[in-house]
Amino acid sequence: KAGVTQTPRYLIKTRGQQVTLSCSPISGHRSVSWYQQTPGQGLQFLFEYFSETQRNKGNFPGRFSGRQFSNSRSEMNVSTLELGDSALYLCASSPGWGTDSEAFFGQGTRLTVV
Amino acid sequence: GESVGLHLPTLSVQEGDNSIINCAYSNSASDYFIWYKQESGKGPQFIIDIRSNMDKRQGQRVTVLLNKTVKHLSLQIAATQPGDSAVYFCAENPSDDYKLSFGAGTTVTVRA
Numbered sequence: 001k002a003g004v005t006q007t008p009r010y011l012i013k014t015r016g017q018q019v020t021l022s023c024s025p026i027s028g029h030r031s032v033s034w035y036q037q038t039p040g041q042g043l044q045f046l047f048e049y050f051s052e053t054q055r056n057k058g059n060f061p062g063r064f065s066g067r068q069f070s071n072s073r074s075e076m077n078v079s080t081l082e083l084g085d086s087a088l089y090l091c092a093s094s095p096g097w098g099t100d101s102e103a104f105f106g107q108g109t110r111l112t113v114v
Numbered sequence: 115g116e117s118v119g120l121h122l123p124t125l126s127v128q129e130g131d132n133s134i135i136n137c138a139y140s141n142s143a144s145d146y147f148i149w150y151k152q153e154s155g156k157g158p159q160f161i162i163d164i165r166s167n168m169d170k171r172q173g174q175r176v177t178v179l180l181n182k183t184v185k186h187l188s189l190q191i192a193a194t195q196p197g198d199s200a201v202y203f204c205a206e207n208p209s210d211d212y213k214l215s216f217g218a219g220t221t222v223t224v225r226a
Contacts, residue, residue, distance in 0.1 A: 033213060043158075043203065043216035056212040090157050103148065103214060105157035
């Protein structure tokens with residue numbers, strides 16, 4: 001069974017631009033979560049989607065948004081990029097929440113804002 | 115807000131010895147806990163999980179212990195190997211919260 005796939009692996013963007021990151025979950029998994037990882041803040045929760053609905057959102061500004069498609073694939077978008085948005089963005093997929101909650105992560109997208 | 119934390123940021127272990135990584139959590143509503151291993155340049159890798167109705171769970175060379183009374187979680191790695199060198203995170207999932215809260219991580223270095 002293929003794992004969680006995130007594309008692209010690396011991105012370099014300029015301040016003020018916007019970026020879209022993609023995540024394909026493990027086949028059969030319906031929950032997709034996004035996390036931001038930085039050396040200073042660690043792993044911080046961005047948002048979680050299940051069956052195309054956002055069920056939870058972390059404490060990030062509105063510049064951070066996401067969506068999930070009917071095939072469970074998810075995208076996150078960051079608009080008006082700031083230098084502080086440079087981070088590793090991780091996507092995790094899970095069958096759901098409750099009985100089977102194991103969350104498996106992709107390798108991440110390394111975003112550098114210059 | 116409530117968060118999960120690790121007692122030590124770094125741990126140096128002799129190859130072949132057992133490792134113990136500790137984690138304290140503060141959210142009493144958490145009912146599911148996971149340990150992850152993250153190697154350089156990779157995403158976190160699921161190691162083992164435990165639910166709040168258990169106090170111990172064993173995997174291959176790893177054991178997770180949960181003490182709900184003092185809100186403490188630990189990961190024991192038996193016969194530590196060089197490939198175990200990584201950053202280890204504990205994560206908690208408050209019931210019905212649809213997210214994981216992570217601790218700061220412990221960097222484990224295995225000495226040959």
